[in-house]
Amino acid sequence: MKQAELTGQSSRLKMMGVALMLLALTAAAGWGIYAAPAPVVDRMLEADLRKNAMRMSRQVESHLNDLEQTFRFHALTDHDQEFLELLPETTDIYRFKLFDASGQVFWSTRASDVGFVNTKPYFQSIVAAGGLFYKHEEKPVTEVESFVVDNSRDTELSSRHVAEVYTPIIKDATFMGAIEFYSDITDLRNLFITRVRLSLALLSGVALLALTTVILIVHRTNRRQVRDLRKRAQKERELMDEQLRLAREVRLLGELNEWLQSSRSLDELFDMVSRFMTHILPEAEGSVYVYSNSRDVLDGCASWNGGTHKSHIHPEGCWGLRRGRTYEFGASEIDFVCEHAEPHDGRPYFCFPILAHGETVGLLHLRALEGREDCFNKSRKLAQLCAEQISMAIANARMRDQLHDQSVRDPLTGLFNRRHMTETLRKSISRSHQTGAALSLIAVDVDHFKKFNDTHGHDVGDMVLRAVGAALEQGCDRDEVACRIGGEEFMLILPDNSPEDAVTRAEQLRQAVEAVTVRYGEKALPRITISVGAAHYPAHGTMPQDLMRVADDALYVAKDKGRNQVHVASGTRNQTKNAPPEHRQPPKDAA
Template sequence: MLRTDILKQAELWKRRVVLHLEDPETALRTGQIDHHDAEFLSTMPEASDVYRFKLFDTSGRVVWSTRPEEIGTSEPRNFFRSDVARGMTHYIQETVPLSEIDGLDLHTENTSKTTQHHVAEVFMPVTKNGRFIGAIEFFTDFTDLRSTFIYRLRVSLAILSGIALLALSAVSLVTYRTNRYQLQSLKNRSDKERELMDDQLRLAREVRLLGELNEWLQSSRSLDELFDMVSRFMTHILPEAEGSVYVYSNSRDVLDGCASWNGGSHKAHIHPEGCWGLRRGRTYEFGASEVDFVCEHAEPHDGRPYFCFPILAHGETVGLLHLRAHEGSGEAFHDSKKLAQLCAEQISMAIANVRMRDQLHDQSVRDPLTGLFNRRHMTETLRKAISRSQQTGSPLSLIAVDVDHFKKFNDTHGHDAGDMVLRAVGSALETGCDRDEVACRIGGEEFMLILPDNTPDDAMTRAEQIRQAVEAITVRYGEKSLPRITISVGVAHYPTHGVMPQDLMRVADDALYAAKDKGRNQVQVGKSNQTVTDIADRKRPVVSGSSTSLAKP
């Protein structure tokens, strides 16, 4: 009877161990047990009648034990390979001294009454799909249980010797009910422990994913990359919800849809007044109150609950995180509100960091007066453009621009008027750029344009168009218009005029000074031998007040 009871309990112990191991087969084969599983295995003797147990691989080697010194040893007895390895349970009962029983608090009372204790040693095979993958050996001290059974039997025989059959039936009934109660208690305890362990594992997973999300978001280099990371992480963090994220456009009139996940979708643009979360400045939960109103961006609505989390950065609302429950996940969806709020906070901090990083980058590469790129960015961009042309064979041209008689503007009308002239010229140059073309202010009244993928003829045409656009500018200062603005332009082509950035810049500058020497307000192209050819006659007719000439490069 004791053996049967112990074997039943051993089966339950084995199930508890296997169920709590994340990957039993890998753990038994390699002995690699993660921190959470090891912590559970170490605490199991404190919550059961087991005072010691081991995990074996298929060869009989110990891969884990409550006694660490046993790890790596092998089971030498033959029954392991003849019985256990074939899927049979092996039971050994023996009497051992007190020193052989691990001194856990749960067994202190059991071990304090006698120096010799009855111990059951049970080998339980572990199989998967009918295949032997390892074994577990349990040690349990049943001294008190054995004494109890013997005592009850003797009392029953002494008192009920005349009605032995009835006494035997009564003992059997008591034993059955006792075992039934113990099994039920063990099952209830196991269920509670499993629920607690599941909650702890879920919490640990959420904390880990939030940490990883924060780490990845902080390393994103752009908002597009950031929103791609958000989509991938939110699929794992909140699998019971579909979602989307919106960010205010530069105009602040609408929010632009940036990303969606888990089957969700986003509109191209939404108005902030169409979201109750944005209008009220706090999280809006549809489905939590008796009376709810649907946001415009959630239409068409099918009745499923959803969240609207305003995304804040430095106290300012910069976007919206929208989450909607999947079909049949209403309760789990509501329980995830706190986690979703933490995700919104992580996203808001990441957006603020990316925008601040973009602002700092712009400040480092932009001219504060005109908004054009500065000399540092121009040099780096020109170097990359030359490298690309070397690899692909695509054409490349460089245009140098200088405002004619700029000193007179400053001396006659003041520096404010001069700044207005530089801004007007910078705006005209930026308007004249297309695709990957870059306009830069390299200092004072000097500008340069990098024109990749432009043939020499195209570059000359663009240079003349820019000259005419600047000439057509009218700048008002105070109550009057400033004198007409003109520019002198020099053009250099890669690789005709050089293959190094400094070579192209020198040729373009030489062509620019040649234009000034010939009367200003014209375009000149450099030659590889450092001579220049007049090109303006081909681009425009000669007019009063300007000197124009034209020649092929």
């Protein structure tokens, strides 16, 4: 019964729609009947008036006594004057003018027009080139009727439709002048428009009647077919919606994988996860946790859709991590809530362990939004795929970070290597050049390092280098970079440090190294000291190799003066280049 009522209501709505459509068609037809005839009639009249103007122009040419004398020298005989004055009475025109080649009126049915010069562009570009020019416009009735012979026409109208036609006068391929004919086409135009409207109204009425009949027949014939098609369309629509949903999920998963693989850091990766998960799983709030380096806790990294994450959670507090597989709360008769999901309000949730190369690296936690539980329970497979994408991205990001560290770090001391130092120095110089910020370079060399190796062995030498590297790294803050460039040689890049501050920092580093105590076995090693050379940008160079060479020269000056001290490069880079050779070469016992 309810279905029948709905069907009846749908049928009534369709009939109302048909009625409205017919009404709209009727209105459109009425507007077309009213508006369409005028342009059509105007084009028909224009074609006819052009022909009449050419005929009258030839008639004028044939009756003038001397065509060339008339248009070139304005010479008209009495016979010419009589013919021209009688022409409006024997034709449909009520006014006309004669123009010479320059556009000046030398004769007109209206004496006040004589002497007027037509300077309009169309006169030279069209008429003088041998073409006809047609113009249709409305003029005040007083301007027209005062020259019309038939005074019985309706004078109550405020304006009349006037057609003006310019015809060129050509003789021996030479433009002699032109004739302008004025015709009052108001009555003829209105007559034609009325006839066309009547014809269109009759045709439109027949067409609307036929259309109404066809629509009613088609509507009655196809009602049952429409119901069947509606049912079939509903099923196909549901299938199409499902396919579109699957296609969208596949596309979003592909985009998620592409973006995650292009992330430059874990922070950027988790930001991408938050943004994508909002679109991929809009019915769930979620969060991501990743094992810390110590692997005793998991750190909260990101959350979305109103979800929150804790700073740290313990692996034992998640049933998914404890059991090593996905945990779904709400799927069994008896469930236990994970500690990280507290406080819990009864909504179902998933815990997906994030695996990478067979190792658990994190946790993806998803909880249904309020009122979206039904949709959430159907999204487990998609959520599992998201967890797999995230796990691969985390594994790749960590591997990329490890490879990058290996490529820019010195394996013995953990400081940056020479290549990274050169690149960083180049960027720092570029930044200082653009902003005017201060920049200093500190060169460090361990004093008598060769004696440590020769006396105690290379293991002790490595211990010394690690101790010096640790002291240098601890002395750096902000964007300052400590590097081991080879052997016992180190360099520090100190951006945003004035020359005075850089020298102070160098002295603090020297003292810090001198205070280091290294024990080998049960005894302490001899005191470790360093020689330090300082150079400043741009006073001592504007290129990385220049600053490095100047700082190195200052370092060897410090060694020449007795070691365990700081020496600042003096003068400019040109003076440094001319320094004595012994200040640029290590002394014989520099090792």
